Amino acid sequence: MGIVLFFVLQNRKAMKTKKKPLYQRKAFIIILILFVGFVGIQFVRPDVPNLPVTGDLEAPADVKAIIQRACYDCHSNNANLRWYDKIVPVYWGVASHIKDGRADLNFSEWNKLAPADQKGKLWESINQIIAGAMPLPSYTAVHTEAKVSPADLAVLKNYLASMVHSKPADTAAINAADKQYLHWEKNETAITKLSTAANGISYIPDYKNWQPISTTERFDNNTLRVIFGNDIAVKAIKENKIHPWPNGAIFAKVAWAQLQDKDGTTHTGEFKQVEYMIKDDKKYASTYGWGWARFKTPKMVPYGGANVLFTKECMNCHKPMAAEDFVFTLPIKH
């Protein structure tokens, strides 16, 4: 915009003054410099190789067609770049999207994920679509054919819903839960040394004395969850000061496997993990103002191991909740 305006002004000036030869006119020289620069930067090209497909997404044809059309440019090893995508500086944006997109989710290397993780990524995908976060809006603005229509969304939802099966727990699940319970009941799981995640956040044992602010039944991955808030969080809820949440607020979300009995009641089975979000807009400024950590099994094994990048996974999935300070849970205020 600015550049165009500038040229118009320059040209009007040029018309008023005495006519100079074309090559001496300021406007011409500027255009020339810009053009040479434009051609020059075309050679600054990060590589976007189309890597081999190790094992493509397997899904019914109608489902796959939607995902290929809407997501494969950035989340597969077969990016189909149009001519206008290849022009720098547009190309730089495209290349970086492909690099980041592939790193987080790659439908061409689907076989590298465990079946449970494949399912998880599909549910995450549909939720990113519903939230309007994917495909990236900046991309669909140009590639309108990649938009996911309400009819497409219904196809995807039906497919995922068809994968949900609820059935009474089998003996293996019951035994696993019983065994874990016995250890816990006898206090044999008590942790003597606090385990710490790669970003320095330690397991906080006191979470179980906090107040529950909500519960969820997750039928996408067969778990039950309770979300606890510490005193600062609960006080903020009471005082209507949760937008944004105050520094010091902490959530702990606990997940158990579902254990369904014959009359339809589903109880908490094996403890899977506890996850924390700790609000501190300065200390954790680089991770959306929250400190993230997940500890698995009663042994509290830190998720991500020594790799601090695990927080990116948390952030990506919580990102569509930016307007709610990255928090999914709607607290229940009594």
Add this chain to the structure above:
Amino acid sequence: MKTVYSLIIACTLMLAACSDNKQVELYNTKAALPASAKYNLGGLKVITSFVNKTKGTASTLYGNDLALKAAIEGNKIIAGNEIFTLVTWKQQDDDHWFGAKIPSDVESVEVIKTASSGNNVAINYQQLNGKPLDLKTDTSGQAERIKYILGQKPSVLP
């Protein structure tokens, strides 16, 4: 030029206003229990949480320290001063996550209080129904509900 500037400013303001207008739902107001002296969750801890997929309900069982301790020990011995509170909600789809259900309107609050006098322990049971938390006066079925609630195995919270 002045008009151009004022146009630009007006447009910017309009855009800013639009993006600020996004209604953000912050609380699950449906699931909130009304303030009432008939129950008190203050200081209670989570014993367990469960759902009934046939009825489409979600429940959380709360207890004071004595109740939690007794529940972990299997409620084999009922002592005095234990408070159990079972809150049951209808479920609703989670607008923020396709694949989750969260609590909706409250269906009932059941409160068990134990009191000991001498060698006896009295168990008091009250059932409050619906959003107005109406006290259920019909006492039939109480023994069964007490047995059900005291029979709940606590969730593993390591």
